[in-house]
Amino acid sequence: MHNLKLKASTPPGIVLWKAVLNLAAVYELTRKDLQDTLGFSQATLSRLYQKEGSINPQSKEGELALLLVRLYRSLSANLGGDDEAAKSWLKSYNRYFNESPLEHIRSITGLTEVVFYLDAMRGKL
Numbered sequence: 001m002h003n004l005k006l007k008a009s010t011p012p013g014i015v016l017w018k019a020v021l022n023l024a025a026v027y028e029l030t031r032k033d034l035q036d037t038l039g040f041s042q043a044t045l046s047r048l049y050q051k052e053g054s055i056n057p058q059s060k061e062g063e064l065a066l067l068l069v070r071l072y073r074s075l076s077a078n079l080g081g082d083d084e085a086a087k088s089w090l091k092s093y094n095r096y097f098n099e100s101p102l103e104h105i106r107s108i109t110g111l112t113e114v115v116f117y118l119d120a121m122r123g124k125l
Contacts, residue, residue, distance in 0.1 A: 026086075
C-alpha cells in the first residue's frame with residue numbers, strides 16, 4: 001500500500017488497521033463504508049481513528065479486514081496498480097452483482113463474492 005511505514009516489530013493488529021486506513025484513503029471509503037463492511041459499531045470505529053488503532057486479525061472484524069485487504073490487492077493486480085481505475089470499478093454499477101461492488105461488500109457474503117470474482121478475473125489474465 002502507499003504510505004504504510006511500520007517497524008518490523010509492529011504488532012499485526014496495528015499493521016492491519018494501518019492497511020485498512022490506507023486502502024480507505026486510496027478508495028475514498030467513508031467511515032460509514034468501513035463500519036458497514038467490517039461490522040464495527042460507530043463508537044468502536046471512532047475509537048480506532050482517535051488513537052493508534054488495532055484490529056485483532058483473529059476477530060470477526062479482523063477476518064473481514066483481511067478480506068478487504070485481499071480485495072485491494074486483487075483489484076490492484078487486475079488493474080496494474082491504477083488506483084483511479086480501481087476506485088472507479090469499485091464505485092460503478094456491476095451487472096454481475098446487480099449493484100456496485102462497494103455496495104455489495106457491505107455484507108459478509110458480498111465481500112467474499114467480490115474477492116472471489118476478482119480472483120477469478122485475475123486467473124483469466
